[in-house]
Amino acid sequence: MIAAASPFPLAQFSDLFGGLFLNALAWWQWLILALVPPAIVALYFLKLRRQPLEVPSTYLWHRTIEDLHVNSLWQRLRQSLLLFLQLLLVAVVMLACLRPGWRGAELTGDRFIFLVDTSASMSATDVAGAANRLELAKTRVGEMIDGMKSGDVAMIISFSNVARVEQPFTDNRRLLRTKLAHIRPTQRTSDVGEALRAAAGLANPGSSGERDRPGERAVAEALPATVVILSDGGFGPVPNFSLGNLHPVYVPIGSGAAGNVGIVAFTAERNPEKPDRLQAFGRLENFLAEEISVDVSLYLDDTLVDAANVTLPPLDAQTGQPGTGGADFDLADVETGVLKMEVKINDEFPLDNVAYAALSLPRRGDVLLVSPGNEALELAMQTPSARKLIDLVVETTDFLATKPYQDKAAAGGYDLIIYDQCAPQIMPAANTLFVGRLPPIPEWSAAPKQAAPAIFDTDRAHPIMQFVELGNVRIAEATPLKPPRGSTILIDSDLGPLLAIAPRDGYEDAVMGFELFGAQEKDGRTQTYVNTDWPIRLSFPLYVGNVLAYMSGARGELAAASVQPGKAFVHRSESPHESVRVVSPTGRSATLRREQQSVFTYTETDELGVYEVFEGPARDATRRFTVNLFDSQESDIAPRANIYPGNTIVAGQSGWESARIELWKYLLLGALGVLLLEWYIYNRRVYL
């Protein structure tokens, strides 16, 4: 089409109607077209010479047409049907030549980057005319693609918490539409920063167009581009980012009246005072403008175990803070299972109405006690509560030299090894407790043995020292410790630390600076003597129980880890298997290879729900973890009025019009229809 650059006033015609028309003809072409209707009318008048016909009598004819003269104008119109059809045909063709259409005024430029939000909140169903927000956004992009002029290039990036280039710059609209249709919703959180950086990066020369695909042209040059962000704006500002020559356009998706109630946190903990009881706590946020009372149900393995009614205050209109409320449940005799908390509310964003917490499977710790003989320790480790937690193996110090020990210790076969009055050659892949000895690593050192330390402080906040009262404990000799950096001193005395714990490669080493029973060479015989009266105090079995509970990993973490969708989950395994299998809530199975010593990283956390980890060929899951949305920003599904990419404010285009829809094709089709109708009437003499 020729854009008329002529002195003819029609050149300004399109400006007059705000882009409704685009002139497609030059002035002399219009002149020719304008002559056609008068010509048709003239021809029609020529045609009006009526053919004479003799009839027996005009008597009845006169009476017939008598009343037709009453509304003769309409009759004339009706009689001139063919004329009007011809004039209509010309009018439609002329209208088609004006290329009428509607066009979003802001969609200017010739390079577009469409950023389509696929985060969880885009699954909200508060939009009219589409299944959810994402579908509406895709429809909008489709319209904009339709509105692209020939030669315009566009790129599609979908983003949730990560960005994904669906289609680099291309002028192939069919390809763009295909790639657009392939965009699927995710249940992830949103972060536009990566997408904006990707857009800015790909807009630069040299980084767009995929060179390994010869079919695509690397058409990008260092030219300004329009970034169209189709989102509900549920992401924070993007600092440290400059838009540069990107022109941002924000198209808010979603109705402004959208409200939502969502779960933003859900955890299950053991009651610290009553360890056999379980506390589940959920935190809810209300984004509605009115106070709402919701029913919260708690399910254990899909069986309803408890329910509560929670009243949530309304959204604070001034600060924008949602109304929050909590629901807590107290459960007894729950060792394992999946807890599900559900808010019974029919809102437009159902994803955050359910939260999961997997209670970790009970696992008895494998504990090895290497000791030349320590009755007190053995007794303390065989109490009924201790036997619930661990499987205890007691070996003498000779065992340290054997191959089975070395293999199993190196492979992480033990959860906790207690070295009583002995030390291994190398540190095992396990938590350790050294009694009266130092670990064989240079970080640990100790002062020479001194007599009668006076304990003056214990770290009662640490799980090991909980409820352990050492005021009545006397110690004969001790070697004050010099623990490494980052360690925690659990028992401090006037001589120095007597018990400290320090991390080591994912394990923890606790070192006691005094023995329970000393041994000394006397007269060629080894004599055992009592170094402390702690074993006869009440605090000793408590201390041993705490050590076993904390360090054997048995009851270490009750509620399994919960990660947000899209975030990586790190699984530590002490098992010797080279791979673990993770099964998603929908049954998708993935096999992970060991990355480091004992770390497996799982990244496909796209689905909300409970994931199960199978180690090696095990049939039963050895671990569970959950993926929950737990994002206040996503739960606040009301579309934001403005977004803040970089240091700018981009206001949403509330009155967004769809991209230009060209009508000329339909007009020409209509003209063809008129032509066919005229032909039919003329030939078949069908008269109205």
Add this chain to the structure above:
Amino acid sequence: MSTPSLSPPLLSPALLAQLERLELVSRKVFRGRMKGERRSRRKGQSVEFADFRNYVAGDDLRFIDWNLYARLEKLFLKLYLEEEDLHFYALIDASASMEFGEPSKLFYAKQLAAALGFVGLCRADRVRVETLGTSHAAPGPTLRGRKSLWRMIEYLEQVRPGENVPLATGVKNFCLRNSGKGILVLITDLMDKTGYEAAFRYLVAQQMDVYVVQVLSQEEIDPDVKGDLRLIDCEDADAAEITVSRPLLDRYKRTLAAFVDGARDFCTRRGMTYLLTNTKLPVEQLVANYLRQRGLIR
């Protein structure tokens, strides 16, 4: 009994054979001038017994039933049905508009007149065939007897279209010429711009047994015309400009139907019999079926 003519014969031998068995019927009692073969409703002299009545002085003694007198000793007169002749008039509209149609309406009218006239001739009725344009100076022949058929045919043959006499004038003249009572069959297309009502009133005043046969051609009943036309009246050259369209044709048909209904209504109210016919309908069928149903012949 063929008649030399260029146009197809008015009456085919088969039709004649069919017509011989028919007779004209009058619903009214007319006094014939001569004795005919027709049983009249009047009582009179014939062989067919009708009724008895008391003798009054002056009655013809020949009709007294003496057998009854012998039984009852009272004088009764035997009454017989009178047999008499009938005046049959056929009045043909020979205006220019009658020339249209295939066959032309005029030919059709002549055929019908001839057929009915033949029926009358066969039954020794007085038959008179005239056109609306017939003047006092040259009235149509009065015919009687089967042998007069050729004269009637001859007369009809010489009737030419173009006698553009208004219907009312023609009928008035006819009534002035023929004061006698009888059966009148008026064969016309009724296409008179001055209307048919005046003409029909003359006929009503004449106290005749009137049959109006409106003959229309197929073109008039269902016009097959297209395009933009200037219609010219063949009688007075009046013009009507029309653009043919489906509604116009529908409207024309409605107008025609209203016109026909009006004429039928007018006739029925005044004791006349109205019949609409199309030139497509063969005369044989018209006579044998429709006119029989209407009671003109039996």
